[in-house]
Amino acid sequence: MIGVDEVGRGAWAGPLIVVGARLKPGRQLPSGLKDSKMLSRVQRERIFPLIMEAFDIGDGWVSPGFIDTHGLTRALEVATFSAVTKLGAQVTDKICIDGVQNFLHSYAFISVVTKVKADMSEPAVAAASIAAKVMRDAYMYDAARTFPNYGFDQHVGYGTQLHRQRLQDNGVCELHRRSFKPIAEFV
Template identity: 40%
Template sequence: MNMIWVCGVDEAGRGPLVGAVVAGAVVLDPENPIEGLKDSKKLSAVRREFLYEQIMEKAKAWGVGEASPTEIDSINILQATMLAMRRAVEDLAARLGEWPSKALIDGNRCPELSIAAEAIVKGDTKEPAISAASIVAKVTRDRQMIALHEQHPQYGFSQHMGYPTEAHFAALKQYGVCTEHRKSFAPVRRVLEGSF
């Protein structure tokens, strides 16, 4: 007999100038609650890491999906976000061994899924499963940025996580664009065009 599983879905990394957009999907286990879930942006990095480990240990299932900078440049950030969310739900379904019954999506749009989906504005503050998904997405993406920093330390990715900060702009101006920059984003495009 199939259980009724509801997964929360959220993304991290729509605004940065570099790296993938990452989505998380989580089905929480009501018999194994996780205390302190909230929007990942309202948590310290240490607390996010702690809760991430709790989610990995206690959730019924979780999944991660991403869309690369090349995909972002090809289909735009909104469509890439939807793609990452779909991939996260597919990854979760593979780990769960079945499709969840429904997906609760943070925001005002739903990706195309083969299951029912509901968009919830500010869902990461209203639905614990979405909060958990936001933590999975954010920690996963931050870890990617730290790894990218090791390859390209001159950009300071471990400090700003790829977001458009003054330090990032200065590094772009000095060093140009790396392969992981989103070339369709205006500040990066201006560097490529020599008009930054």
């Protein structure tokens, strides 16, 4: 089974990432797999290499500009398709997407299920959740060096008081999603 989860859907800045994860044949599940939101940064970064050893990983990234132009739903569809095709998914593979929406509905995959909180009960989805979070956070930590005035290393693009203050002080940068209401007031 391929587990699929996303990170960055509600962020004010930065990309959206969708990760697909499939346990490699003969590999054991790493202990401690659960929803990335239930793990600390240290715990996520500790288990991430174990996930990369045990699972085949496919990732799909969508830029803030794509989200602004095409909308969040289309961005999720494109990123999800990219993630599962990087895994070499076949139309008959079982795919479990965390949440209620099948972002592969436009494609020929036959066995797609959606499940709320799948990252709590499906190890492949939990692995995808953790991998997506670590990968996107690493991107935002790097972005903090390019855009040092925004505090991306602290809030990783999400809506916080610090982020709002930095927007008031500096305006928007190219990583901000201008179509999101909280950002529109600073454009």
